[in-house]
Amino acid sequence: MELTVNNLSYAYGEQRVLRELSFHVGDGEFVSILGPSGCGKSTLLNVLAGILSPQGGEVRIDKVPVSGIDGRLAYMPQNDLLLPWKTILDNVCLYGEIHHRKKEMREQARVQMKRFGLGGCEDKYPTELSGGMRQRAAFLRTTLCEAGIYLLDEPFGALDVITRGEMQDWLKDLCTKLKKTLLLVTHDTDEAIYLSDRILILGAPGAGILKEITVKAENRTREWLYEQGGLRAEIHRIIKGENT
Ligand SMILES: Nc1ncnc2c1ncn2[C@@H]1O[C@H](COP(=O)(O)OP(=O)(O)OP(=O)(O)O)[C@@H](O)[C@H]1O
Numbered sequence: 001m002e003l004t005v006n007n008l009s010y011a012y013g014e015q016r017v018l019r020e021l022s023f024h025v026g027d028g029e030f031v032s033i034l035g036p037s038g039c040g041k042s043t044l045l046n047v048l049a050g051i052l053s054p055q056g057g058e059v060r061i062d063k064v065p066v067s068g069i070d071g072r073l074a075y076m077p078q079n080d081l082l083l084p085w086k087t088i089l090d091n092v093c094l095y096g097e098i099h100h101r102k103k104e105m106r107e108q109a110r111v112q113m114k115r116f117g118l119g120g121c122e123d124k125y126p127t128e129l130s131g132g133m134r135q136r137a138a139f140l141r142t143t144l145c146e147a148g149i150y151l152l153d154e155p156f157g158a159l160d161v162i163t164r165g166e167m168q169d170w171l172k173d174l175c176t177k178l179k180k181t182l183l184l185v186t187h188d189t190d191e192a193i194y195l196s197d198r199i200l201i202l203g204a205p206g207a208g209i210l211k212e213i214t215v216k217a218e219n220r221t222r223e224w225l226y227e228q229g230g231l232r233a234e235i236h237r238i239i240k241g242e243n244t
């Protein structure tokens, strides 16, 4: 599925955060968004997910305009939003429950929870887990959604460096195998380089896209990533406003 954003605008009162923003994510493409804190990344994802209504412009999926919450999109917000009264397993299987596939999803979820280091947490409640564990549960819940387009807002921000690397590899494999369309918000430049086909760099609120970078790689490995010093430096210069 492809996602098209045309002249999208959003303001909180007088503060214009998104100003006529346009971009496109192709079918099966992995696009990351980088930008300074407060520039409007989460606002953008909230608008795309139908939680906030745009004050101008439109969003299309496969050329059809989207209005409100759309089942073709799966969204992992920046705060994990696990339901405190449900166990971790029930939280992870939330979409299975909504779509009447609970039993089948519970089996799948139990297997994945072990892989995600959440084995033994099935019957615990969100408050009993660490921030990183809750984030992995929320990530698993999102990936178990049968959507065509995934919107992820800093999904690995609370994880230690080893677990973060494992989750990135898992997401990379998932995208390669299932050819999902993905829009990832991150503060981690290496994460964006490692995973993305394209990186969009946003400027200050309302400034829009400062630069679009296509990442070309035959075979993405950690070794390949370490060699991307030039690209990393270029991205940092643009974010700091030194190259615009
Ligand atoms: N509910 C709200 N009411 C008023 N202003 C808001 C609200 N949510 C966000 N803002 C403001 O809009 C701007 C963009 O916020 P947003 O959360 O989209 O930034 P962000 O790029 O996701 O930042 P971060 O990288 O820190 O997560 C900020 O100045 C923020 O203070």
Ligand SMILES: [Mg+2]
Binding pocket: 041, 042, 043, 078, 153
């Ligand atoms: Mg944010």
